[in-house]
Amino acid sequence: MSAPCFALHGKRVWVAGHRGLVGSALVRRLEAEDCEVLTAPRDRVDLRSPDQVTRWMAIARPQAVFVAAARVGGIHANDTRPAEFLYDNLLIEANIVEAARHAEVEKLLFLGSSCIYPRDAPQPLKEEALLTGPLEPTNQWYAIAKIAGIKLAQAYRRQYGCDFNAAMPTNLYGPGDNFDLLQSHVVPALMAKAHRARIERSPVMTVWGTGTPLRELLYVDDAADGLVFLMQHHSGEDFVNLGTGVEISIAELAATICRVVGFAGRLEFDRTKPDGTPRKVMDVFRLHSMGWTAPTGFEEGLERTYRWYVDNLGSQARAAG
Numbered sequence: 001m002s003a004p005c006f007a008l009h010g011k012r013v014w015v016a017g018h019r020g021l022v023g024s025a026l027v028r029r030l031e032a033e034d035c036e037v038l039t040a041p042r043d044r045v046d047l048r049s050p051d052q053v054t055r056w057m058a059i060a061r062p063q064a065v066f067v068a069a070a071r072v073g074g075i076h077a078n079d080t081r082p083a084e085f086l087y088d089n090l091l092i093e094a095n096i097v098e099a100a101r102h103a104e105v106e107k108l109l110f111l112g113s114s115c116i117y118p119r120d121a122p123q124p125l126k127e128e129a130l131l132t133g134p135l136e137p138t139n140q141w142y143a144i145a146k147i148a149g150i151k152l153a154q155a156y157r158r159q160y161g162c163d164f165n166a167a168m169p170t171n172l173y174g175p176g177d178n179f180d181l182l183q184s185h186v187v188p189a190l191m192a193k194a195h196r197a198r199i200e201r202s203p204v205m206t207v208w209g210t211g212t213p214l215r216e217l218l219y220v221d222d223a224a225d226g227l228v229f230l231m232q233h234h235s236g237e238d239f240v241n242l243g244t245g246v247e248i249s250i251a252e253l254a255a256t257i258c259r260v261v262g263f264a265g266r267l268e269f270d271r272t273k274p275d276g277t278p279r280k281v282m283d284v285f286r287l288h289s290m291g292w293t294a295p296t297g298f299e300e301g302l303e304r305t306y307r308w309y310v311d312n313l314g315s316q317a318r319a320a321g
Helices: 023-032 050-060 075-080 082-102 137-160 186-198 220-234 250-261 285-290 298-312 314-318
Strands: 013-017 035-037 065-069 107-111 164-169 169-172 205-209 218-219 240-242 267-269
Touching: 013 023, 013 050, 023 035, 023 314, 035 186, 065 082, 065 220, 065 298, 075 082, 082 107, 107 137, 107 220, 137 285, 164 220, 169 186, 169 220, 169 298, 186 205, 186 220, 186 250, 186 298, 205 218, 205 250, 218 220, 218 298, 220 240, 220 285, 285 298, 285 314
Parallel strands: 013 035, 013 065, 065 107, 107 164, 164 240, 169 218, 205 267
Antiparallel strands: none
């Protein structure tokens, strides 16, 4: 692995969205980099307000920025709150990128999402597949906002010469995730269901959809390590996929989570509920050729996540620990 082209040692580094799943993992990871981590709490800075973001950044003067702030959620949240997912995310990314230019930030890394790719793009998903076909309807509002953020970073690089870059994480899971059944992504939703089924000694657990869709999943602390790696080693208009390149079916995922949680009942698939994208696994050749691969095994990551869930989410969760 080559030496970093951008060293974080001694830098002032802003993690925008530090309380979120990815942001909190980035804060943990940056503890090892001997840098000053900056955060902007929501009660002090509304990232949807250009004036507040510009004012805060002018005072804080970060030298590097991770744009991990976003309004996020699963299929139900995207489907029922499309305006919020589009409007809020457009404002957040535009305000941070423009303020970073004025504050003369040395380097910025914008976090996209694997849902930006066309629904029927060839698999594994190569970076070049962006904007080659229609999006998945169940998350198109979030995807469009993230595509705009990628293009914004590219545009500022072209017009202003800013060292603004983008990374495309796959589906993430881990400590700090949102376990609300109506708002969460697939791993925390299944984990919360399995945990409840275990506590209630239910004979069956219901899973949305057919169980056939394929997903790639990355442990969030691995994602944070990969993002720090890209901040240090990548600079260019082309964005980089961040993932494992390994896929698992929803049915197999549910069974693995049940094993980790200790639920021994039967799985039942509710085919009246949407599946979402039928398959989504990313081509990570570009990332691997740079010298980075994810270190955490899938079941190990799930076990760490479940321990965090039991330790942090209320008396009912702790009762099964």
